[in-house]
Amino acid sequence: MSGQAFAVAADTGQRWEALALGEVMLRFDPGEGRVRNARQFNVWEGGGEYNVARGLASTFGHRSGVLTALPRNELGVLAQHLIQAGGVDTSQILWRDYDGIGRNTRMGLNFTERGFGVRAPLGVSDRAGSAASQLQPHEYDWDALFGQQGVRWLHTGGIFAALSAHSAQTAIAAVRAARRHGVAVSYDLNYRASLWNSHPDPDAARHANCAIAAECDLLVGDEYSFAACLGMDLADLGKRSTPMDVGPAEAAAQRALQRFPQLQGVAFTLRDAGNAARNGWAGALCTRQALYLSHAREVDLLDRVGGGDAFVAGVVHALLAGKGEQVAVDLGAAHGALAMSTPGDAACASLEEVEAVARGDGAAARR
Numbered sequence: 001m002s003g004q005a006f007a008v009a010a011d012t013g014q015r016w017e018a019l020a021l022g023e024v025m026l027r028f029d030p031g032e033g034r035v036r037n038a039r040q041f042n043v044w045e046g047g048g049e050y051n052v053a054r055g056l057a058s059t060f061g062h063r064s065g066v067l068t069a070l071p072r073n074e075l076g077v078l079a080q081h082l083i084q085a086g087g088v089d090t091s092q093i094l095w096r097d098y099d100g101i102g103r104n105t106r107m108g109l110n111f112t113e114r115g116f117g118v119r120a121p122l123g124v125s126d127r128a129g130s131a132a133s134q135l136q137p138h139e140y141d142w143d144a145l146f147g148q149q150g151v152r153w154l155h156t157g158g159i160f161a162a163l164s165a166h167s168a169q170t171a172i173a174a175v176r177a178a179r180r181h182g183v184a185v186s187y188d189l190n191y192r193a194s195l196w197n198s199h200p201d202p203d204a205a206r207h208a209n210c211a212i213a214a215e216c217d218l219l220v221g222d223e224y225s226f227a228a229c230l231g232m233d234l235a236d237l238g239k240r241s242t243p244m245d246v247g248p249a250e251a252a253a254q255r256a257l258q259r260f261p262q263l264q265g266v267a268f269t270l271r272d273a274g275n276a277a278r279n280g281w282a283g284a285l286c287t288r289q290a291l292y293l294s295h296a297r298e299v300d301l302l303d304r305v306g307g308g309d310a311f312v313a314g315v316v317h318a319l320l321a322g323k324g325e326q327v328a329v330d331l332g333a334a335h336g337a338l339a340m341s342t343p344g345d346a347a348c349a350s351l352e353e354v355e356a357v358a359r360g361d362g363a364a365a366r367r
Contacts, residue, residue, distance in 0.1 A: 006217065006264050006287075006319045008184050014150030016089065017320055018056050021067040021174050022049025022160035023132035023167075024079055025108035025125075029303075029343060035111045035124060045082035046110065046345035048159040048190045051306050054346050055313030057087035059335060059354060062317065065089030067140065067174070069131035073098040075107035076131070086346065094139060096131045105131045114303045114343075115276030121304055125194060133163035135170045142177030153316055154178040157188040157220075158229055161208050162195040168208035175215040179262075184319075187212050188312055189221035189229040206231045213260050218319075220312055222268040223252035232256070243272040244280050244296060253286035264288075265325070267315050269308055269336065270296070277301055279340075283311050283333035285325050292325045294333035295360065299340055306345035311336035314354065334358035 011017065024047045030038035053064040066088050070076035072095045083090050096105040108127035115121035127133070145151060154174060161171045175185050189209065209229045213219055226232045232255065237248045253266035265287040272280030282296040314332030318324070323331075334357035339347035347354075 006184075006325070008319055008322070009152050009182050011152065012150075014152055015063070016065050016149070016151045017062040018053060018064040018153040018155060018316065019067055019092070019145070019151050020049045020053035020064065021154065021156040021171060023047050023108055023127070023130060023163060024050045024066060024068050024070070024083060025110045025127060025130075026075060026079055027305075027345065028109065028111045030111075030113060031343075032114070032116070034113055035122070041111075042343065043078070043082075044344040044346075045079050045086070046306065048188060048309055049155060049157045050083070050088070051309035051345045052155045052186075052188075052313045052316065053088050054083075054086040055310050055335060055339075056317055059313065059347055059349050060317040060351060062320065063089070065092055067092050069094040069096055069135050071096050071098045071102075071105045071107055071131050073107070079107065092140075092145070094131075094135070096134070102129070105129065105134065108132065112305055114301075114305075117275050117277055120276055123305075127163075130163070132160070133167055136166050137170045137173035139170075140174070142174060143181070146178050146181035146183050151178070151181075151183050153184045153186065153320060155186045155188070155312070155316065156212070158190045158209060158225075159192055159195065161212060162192070162205050165204070168205065172208060172211050175212050179215045184217045185215055186218035186220060186312065186316060187216045188308070189219070189225040190308070191221070191225040191228050205229075213256075214262070216260065217262070217264045218267060218315070219256055219260070219263055219265075220267045220308075222249040226252050226256060230256070232259070244270045244282065246270060246284060246291070246293065249284065250286055250291050257286070257288055267312065267329070267332070269311050269333075276304070279304065281307075281333065281337055281340075283315070283329045283336065285315060285329045287325060290325070292329045294329040297333075297337065299337045301340045303343045304340045306347075307336040307340040309345065310339035310347050330358040331355070
């Protein structure tokens with residue numbers, strides 16, 4: 001496509017424009033309060049990989065679906081209904097029989113505090129043994145999904161890959177099959193210390209991350225996640241002079257592009273999290289030809305969870321639509337900013353709102 005470095009398969013009537021492979025959890029949100037003294041919670045669905053598919057469907061109007069597993073009980077049905085409400089296809093969800101107490105399989109849960117001022121956001125996960133963590137490579141017919149039915153883009157992430165040895169091998173099988181069928185692949189390293197600290201073999205997790213990255217078109221991560229998840233030695237790059245300093249992340253992205261020759265680009269966000277209520281925020285996309293940066297803005301935060309996933313959804317949307325890299329980072333950063341202005345993981349925004357924020361329109365009331 002003219003002016004666009006990314007090669008993405010044309011829309012020829014594939015069943016899905018995008019699929020996301022990962023765990024979908026139920027998120028329990030105490031609102032302005034804290035988990036430790038909450039008496040009620042709002043419930044949302046969410047997951048680092050799924051959130052991208054939801055943004056692509058609900059904000060940008062793409063045909064998207066989720067590849068995951070849920071327990072066959074009331075919590076699984078609740079998650080299914082929430083996914084459907086977001087416009088995401090649930091036909092490829094695998095259902096696990098439930099033994100009545102969750103010994104064999106269960107719903108992953110995530111309790112999330114938004115934080116305020118000097119009190120940082122806090123997430124408390126309860127997900128061991130979840131249905132999605134038990135996914136195995138043979139449970140999907142990858143050639144049928146990517147070949148016969150058709151997909152333009154597959155997104156997965158390091159959170160899913162780190163859940164278990166099974167989930168890591170499932171992610172590897174998925175991205176390799178996608179590449180065989182000419183499907184663009186994105187992978188968000190999405191480093192989570194809690195997952196890595198509990199992982200029985202961090203070296204195995206790094207090997208899995210590298211195997212997945214080797215099949216990707218778009219890798220999402222910065223110098224910190226490259227070091228932790230891919231084992232890259234980036235000590236000579238030094239530290240950022242400020243949280244919004246793009247230099248070390250750009251240099252790390254160029255090294256990733258050299259290490260993984262099939263990569264078309266590396267995307268990452270820049271955040272200045274001075275307090276939980278306001279962040280500096282920008283998006284970036286580094287290709288072999290250039291670095292594309294969004295406008296840096298100060299963002300007032302209602303709920304910062306999901307901002308990075310919304311950024312990825314905006315980038316993927318623009319690349320699927322052939323709009324080019326600069327539009328991709330502009331729409332991604334705008335979508336991420338809007339996601340952090342609403343409760344829950346999703347942006348709950350329209351395309352028109354995203355485009356208005358990307359243009360720098362003011363926040364005057366629209367009537």
